[in-house]
Amino acid sequence: MAIAFLSAERSKDPNRQVGACLVSQEGIILGIGYNGFPRGCSDDKLPWAKKSASGDPLETKFPYVVHAEVNAILNTNHASAAGQKLYVTMFPCNECAKIIIQSGVSEVIYFVEKKIDNSAHVYVASHKLLSMAGVKVRKHQPQMAQIPIKFQEP
Ligand SMILES: Nc1nc(=O)n([C@H]2C[C@H](O)[C@@H](COP(=O)(O)O)O2)cc1CO
Numbered sequence: 001m002a003i004a005f006l007s008a009e010r011s012k013d014p015n016r017q018v019g020a021c022l023v024s025q026e027g028i029i030l031g032i033g034y035n036g037f038p039r040g041c042s043d044d045k046l047p048w049a050k051k052s053a054s055g056d057p058l059e060t061k062f063p064y065v066v067h068a069e070v071n072a073i074l075n076t077n078h079a080s081a082a083g084q085k086l087y088v089t090m091f092p093c094n095e096c097a098k099i100i101i102q103s104g105v106s107e108v109i110y111f112v113e114k115k116i117d118n119s120a121h122v123y124v125a126s127h128k129l130l131s132m133a134g135v136k137v138r139k140h141q142p143q144m145a146q147i148p149i150k151f152q153e154p
């Protein structure tokens, strides 16, 4: 989970940085991701806004951003995500849940579940899909409040 948090720091989304880390059953790191625009799609040309003044959805980030979970699964250095565990700083949306299920991930460990009224159905659907597909879901219980990183010679 700490690696998912560290990965989130790399996101350029000014409103919400999300990170994910895919690990094997034994805890070996297989893939890391954060929310961002697709490869080759410039942050200078696409908007990070949540709302546009004109009301045009194409002037918001939503149609373009790749979620952290999808990036972690696609960035894997392993042939398949089957039977693996996905650590994610935020509970996955329904679209990510579909990809998590289809890629064969067997467990999702999340840090926080965002509760936003107008998107509540997204998370109800996500829970429903993950539960129907038999993907284990649990909230991370941190053993410590922080992990300081010092850049100095050991
Ligand atoms: N699990 C998630 N993984 C993600 O990568 N995200 C990303 C997509 C957007 O870039 C941002 C959410 O933006 P906002 O609606 O909080 O301004 O976080 C969001 C969630 C929450 O479901």
Ligand SMILES: [Zn+2]
Binding pocket: 067, 069, 092, 093, 094, 095, 096, 097
């Ligand atoms: Zn998602």
